[in-house]
Amino acid sequence: MIDQYVESASTFSGDIDNVIWVVLLITGFWFILAEVVFFGLIFKFLAKPGVKAKYVSGEKPHEKRWVTLPHYATLAFDVVIIVLAIKVWHDVKINLPEADSTVRIISQQWAWTFVHPGPDNKLDTPDDITTVDELHVETDKTYHFELSSRDVLHSFSVPVFRLKQDMIPGRIIKGWFKPTQTGQYDIQCTEICGIGHALMPARIIIETPAQHRIWNQNNAPKVADVTPTTTPTQLGGMP
Amino acid sequence: MIRPIATTREMTGMPTGRLAVWWLIASEIVIFGGVLGSYLMHRIGHKEWAAASAHTNTWAGAFNTLVLLTSSLSAVLAHNAALRKDGKRAAKLLWFTILGGGIFLVVKSIEWTGEIKAGYTITANNFWSFYYTAAGLHGLHVIAGMIVMMFVAADAAKGKELQRVENAGLYWHFVDLVWIFLFPLLYIAK
Amino acid sequence: MSTAAAHAEHDHAHGHAHHDEGFIKKYLWSTDHKIIAMQYLFTGIFMAFIGGFTVYAFRMQLAFPGMSVPGYGRVTATDYNALVTTHGSVMIFWVAMPVLIAALGNYLIPLMIGCDDMVFPRLNRLSYQLFLLSSIVLIASFYVPGGAFGGAWTSYPPLSAKAEYSLTGLGSSMWLFAVALEFAAFLLGGINFITTVMNSRAPGMKMFDVPIVVWMIIIASILFMASVGPLIAGAVMLLFDQQLGTGFFDPAKGGDPVLWQHLFWFFGHPEVYVVLLPAMGIVAEIITVFSRKKLFAYKTVLYTAIGTGVLSFFVWAHHQFIAGIDPRMANVFSVTTLLISIPVAEMVFVYIGTLYGGSIRLTTPMLWALAFIAEFLLGGVTGIFLGASGADIYFHDTYFVIAHFHYTFFPIAFIGSFAAITYWFPKMFGKMMNETWGKVHFWGTIIPFNAIFIPLFLLGARGDHRRIYDYRHFPDLMKAGMQDLRVFATLALLVLLAFQVVFLVNLFYSIFRGEKASANPWNANTLEWQAPSPPPHGNFPQGLPNVYRGPYEYSHPDRQDDYWPQTEPDAAKS
């Protein structure tokens, strides 16, 4: 359902769409049922002259049934939703599959810095590629990301991946994604971060492995003019 | 103001004033619980705070505990006197309690002056921030309790509103209780 | 002091109010619970204007970015943040809380339990004065250097803690101070409500004879009292961070910003139920009266309300699923969050069950009450998407969340309040409200309300994230149709705001020129309808009532009348 509007570009985006879809079916069913019963009762029992209302306390078991049965049904459907939701949550947020590559993502008021591992695929080496507001990844490769923030809370959100994680100054938060299709999409900051909150767009550029290799080679800094990269510990202990 | 009839009823069998003080204490538990809970989590997480807490003056804290315990005693004795309808004695004991609160604040201010002079201000580090915030919040309650007791004592001396002696006392015991926990948390654990 | 003498005194004072007491003493310095209720009500309505004006300004900016909004001017990014922050805080803390809890609690509790005032009338006055002061501080924060606070109503540090990040050093502190004052006011009010109901019920009124709305306000007050403490503590800590430079929430100084989020939501989630429960209570009163039915399963309603209250303390971190908490904790909170759907759903089922076999009269208050159930259902079910941790990864901080909580809060704060005002209006002012204009206002509010927020669900599903003053920087959010939805929602908002004029005119016209109301125009059972309309100081001139039965004995088979007032002795059974 979501993928009609927002493309589905990671391995788990389809799963999250499915959870949303199942929840929509279940809650939609109950919502429509409850509203139909509700409006049905209103129209059926509109005041008619000479007709007195029934006297029902609702305390007797055969009356209470009308509440207890839906109650158990709610519980049963809740269990279904919980199982599905936690399964996906586990997959996205708790599981950490082996990484093919790691990127470091640093936010600040109001810009993104992305540190790519460069051609040697290792961070903290001279050929790391640092970009601003542009993240380059390739398809079918598992990425780990390390989030950190220089000042206030930010949130790293890639709608096409259905991925979102807040960034907290002082902390390094890890996660993963695996793109499945090429394209250029929005990266949003989804936690209010001051007056420039709306001015913090970035793009994720998903390339084929071949394109990505070319990008890596074209942009890797020459070893001679390297400046030391920021290490996570320096970030964390920043005054 | 004409006193409404509502104020004179006690369906629960407990006078309204005392009932309200219990609810007040319940709401204060969560306020102090918020500060002390936050402190506790940081304190356990940061072993290095032990170095900061080593500079607190245990003897001042212990003396203040003694003062508050004693003032609690005189508050409960005042309640006892009020039960015997002895308003004069109740008022006298309440003034003794207020005096205890006063001594507590004087000791506190001498202690804080020394600490601030030594450079341990509220911004020195988070231990001291919590120290001043928690003890300061408690100090405000001491002051509030003293003011309330002044009014209660003035009435009690004339033999009026004797039930308020117990209510003020209950609140004072709670202030004492908070200090009983603040003392080991801020002073002893090093 | 004898009761009769007291009442003679009251009546005297009432009859010559203008000579004896003067305006200030009677309306501004009064300890009468009804006057204090009116003070809360009208302050709440006034604050709703501020809330409404802010939403007008920022929705206009979203629909027509960069335009000069008529009556406001150009909305800058700073303005936008301040406007959304003010809108959120005002609508929850200065509209929903004072109207639903303070105004209705003050007005209804003594009348419905059959006593002449609160047990602490002067405390009650102090509570309102603190509240008024908090409103003034909040409004004043717009006029200080740097302007009003713009860090969202959740006020997450470090943005809220440091002036160099928020650029509103004084504004942030004033916002925080106003909120803390407001909490103090409601703590005092809450203690007053609880002790009044515990100690001063009319003779014969047992626990299960207390009307549901009173129960709900009491449960809400207890929830508020038990949850707000840590946030008061947190507010003091944050204020010190702002003004003294301590580092409670500053990672560089060994503090932790996540702590604030926990302290905030530990209060923030129960707060949802603090305002929901009174609205639920109002609806229970109205649907029983206008369907002439006994409330279906009184005790079940009560137990589900208590169950909701208890559970509400176990769910707070679902606001923080992706906020950097340990992901394993999310599993626990996801389970508890979905479990809370059970008591809430059950309460709605009970209300629907009450309609069965009724004799339903679609008066204005009944329309509002029914609309509450119909609309709140949608707010409830969309909450499941957000409580399900897996789905929340996508929906968190999008317009889906906004639409969801407006489908809960709008029914609570506005539909519930309109229901209450239209229902108790004859009692409050001794006049009837105009039904026709009431219905015009009803449809003029309900239809645009849905037209505003259904588009927002769609926008959220398409990835619109919150608190963005201009989407033109995000190419994926400017796809075909998206701006149209934003414009549509804004136009619907304008219609909704315009129709509130109908309400105001009806309200004030009816207060002064309305048809005179009898003591019990709706033929209701509860005690407030046994007092004259409007009740004099002291409420019950015939002496405080005795209570013989529960509040919902409508259409009892043994009786000719389809209602059976709580005060009528059994001997009158015909």
Add this chain to the structure above:
Amino acid sequence: MSDTAHAPASTDAAHGHDAHAHPDSFYIRIWGILLVMLVISVAGPELAHRVVSNETVAFVIVLFTAFGIAIVKAYMVVKNFMHIGVEKKYVGYLLIAMLVLMGLMIGGVGPDVLRHEGHRWVNQAAKDYKLPGDTGHHGDAHGEAKH
């Protein structure tokens, strides 16, 4: 506590809540016990810091003498000065409920704030944090390990 202490209760049975009346001497005795406990709660940790060399043992002594005794002291004040025993039952439950809520809060917040490392996150700032001007004598050295 003693038989005589309860003697006034029977004469005053008409007023339910006055049943907790004790002679003044009773309260003075309680106060004496509280003072003894105060001395222990100061002396215990002092001793633990100065005499005991084993850190775990010292920690346990501090835990019991400082915090264990604080709880006993609090219990004695609540029971004997605030008369919770003869108060309506729900008052006790109310206060306990508030304490449980605080336990719940710490339980829910602890995993994020008390600990500095969790599943897929590290609170690097807290780990590296050193008191300003502190030589690091008391703190443990895990912060430096990363460099």
